[in-house]
Amino acid sequence: MYKAKIKVTLRKSILDPQGKAVEHSIQSLGYKNVKDTRIGKFIELEIDSNSEVEAKKIIDEVCNKLLANPIMEDYEFEITSLTGTGK
Amino acid sequence: MYKAKIKVTLRKSILDPQGKAVEHSIQSLGYKNVKDTRIGKFIELEIDSNSEVEAKKIIDEVCNKLLANPIMEDYEFEITSLTGTGK
Numbered sequence: 001m002y003k004a005k006i007k008v009t010l011r012k013s014i015l016d017p018q019g020k021a022v023e024h025s026i027q028s029l030g031y032k033n034v035k036d037t038r039i040g041k042f043i044e045l046e047i048d049s050n051s052e053v054e055a056k057k058i059i060d061e062v063c064n065k066l067l068a069n070p071i072m073e074d075y076e077f078e079i080t081s082l083t084g085t086g087k
Numbered sequence: 088m089y090k091a092k093i094k095v096t097l098r099k100s101i102l103d104p105q106g107k108a109v110e111h112s113i114q115s116l117g118y119k120n121v122k123d124t125r126i127g128k129f130i131e132l133e134i135d136s137n138s139e140v141e142a143k144k145i146i147d148e149v150c151n152k153l154l155a156n157p158i159m160e161d162y163e164f165e166i167t168s169l170t171g172t173g174k
Contacts, residue, residue, distance in 0.1 A: 033135040040129035
């Protein structure tokens with residue numbers, strides 16, 4: 001059993017209007033020194049597998065097929081073993 | 088200048104219908120061993136400050152006031168110094 005934490009972010013070359021809107025709101029609160037705000041997705045999931053290699057392969061496939069748009073987004077993930085928790 | 092990477096996640100006790108929908112889609116793709124999928128937000132921003140303590144204080148305030156809903160969501164962040172890049 002593995003737990004994966006996946007970050008999906010817009011590529012640097014892609015405009016991020018949601019990030020701009022949030023940045024504007026942050027600055028409206030008085031934090032004028034906050035900049036370059038960008039919003040992405042954070043996905044946590046568990047994979048019932050005994051092989052870290054297999055778990056990473058599954059995450060790569062799921063990210064490319066579903067969680068991230070490979071044209072506009074990048075993803076990175078970290079994986080931790082949940083063994084020792086009785087599974 | 089500091090760069091902050093912030094993860095905002097729904098509290099464990101709160102149902103996550105978006106995560107459930109994504110999990111259903113993942114399983115429809117044939118990955119039956121993926122479970123406990125939860126979706127959060129990932130926010131990157133830069134803080135123009137020379138003090139790490141001040142930068143962390145700003146992030147805490149911005150998270151509590153704007154980025155996270157303290158009733159339903161938790162946040163965590165990591166911060167890295169961008170000094171040495173000419174700023």
